[in-house]
Amino acid sequence: MKTVTLNTLRAHKRSGETFSCLTAYDASFAHAANQAGIEVLLVGDSLGMVLQGHASTLPVTLADICYHTRAAAAGKGASLLMADLPFMSNATVERTLEDAAALMRAGAEMVKVEGEAWMADGVREMSRRGIPVCAHLGLTPQTVHQLGGYRVQGREAAHAERIIEDARTLVDAGASIILLECVPATLGRAVTEALDVPVIGIGAGPDTDGQILVMHDVLGISTGHTPRFVKNYMAEASSIQDAFARYHDEVKQRTFPTDAHSF
Numbered sequence: 001m002k003t004v005t006l007n008t009l010r011a012h013k014r015s016g017e018t019f020s021c022l023t024a025y026d027a028s029f030a031h032a033a034n035q036a037g038i039e040v041l042l043v044g045d046s047l048g049m050v051l052q053g054h055a056s057t058l059p060v061t062l063a064d065i066c067y068h069t070r071a072a073a074a075g076k077g078a079s080l081l082m083a084d085l086p087f088m089s090n091a092t093v094e095r096t097l098e099d100a101a102a103l104m105r106a107g108a109e110m111v112k113v114e115g116e117a118w119m120a121d122g123v124r125e126m127s128r129r130g131i132p133v134c135a136h137l138g139l140t141p142q143t144v145h146q147l148g149g150y151r152v153q154g155r156e157a158a159h160a161e162r163i164i165e166d167a168r169t170l171v172d173a174g175a176s177i178i179l180l181e182c183v184p185a186t187l188g189r190a191v192t193e194a195l196d197v198p199v200i201g202i203g204a205g206p207d208t209d210g211q212i213l214v215m216h217d218v219l220g221i222s223t224g225h226t227p228r229f230v231k232n233y234m235a236e237a238s239s240i241q242d243a244f245a246r247y248h249d250e251v252k253q254r255t256f257p258t259d260a261h262s263f
């Protein structure tokens, strides 16, 4: 694999070639995902659930994500490494900048932040300082208690319109990528068509520029409720490496996700 950069993802957007993304939290799994061809690895704060066993991502600290970012960076190869800003890193612009700097020092090449249009100042100041930003919209798990659960977002026309507007505002502020979680497929397509930057989806239908899943879901080892948008690739695979490769191939061929995985 050639080194994946923001320019690689932008070229994919222009040519219509989709790209695959997967969470990774350590060197061994980052290496396996890279070997399978997966273009983007995310040290997600989902680690609070799949590694630490919490019911949400809220207990995850900056130190936790830095630790796992250092580990994943050691195995990531040519894949692009993104890391999540944890809960409350967006409390002030100053804190956002300091936390993003810590993630970049730990080996991240891009940071992801949850937040709507009001996050524009933080996004602008990070990107001005050379930190590529992915803005996470739709279902934002750090606000689960305010959302009243892990529910599909943007089903009503007015809410869908607001998500599109927020995405535009954040891109104007400097966001290099938008990630959409748990929105109707029609909204996933609308945001992807409205923006010049790559859009990554999880539960956002088949038409986003890239797809992402949590590694534990791909391997079928998550506990509790299985969301509709996940697929267990171990069911037909002979190894973890094979499961990652099957996921990557299905994303590249646009055979995942199907309508059955979409809202």
Ligand code: KIV
Residues within 6 Å of the ligand: 023, 042, 043, 044, 045, 046, 047, 084, 179, 181, 202, 212, 213, 214
């Ligand atoms: O933390 C995470 O794994 C994420 C993905 C689900 C997008 O934010």
Ligand code: NA
Residues within 6 Å of the ligand: 044, 045, 046, 057, 084, 141
């Ligand atoms: Na996350």
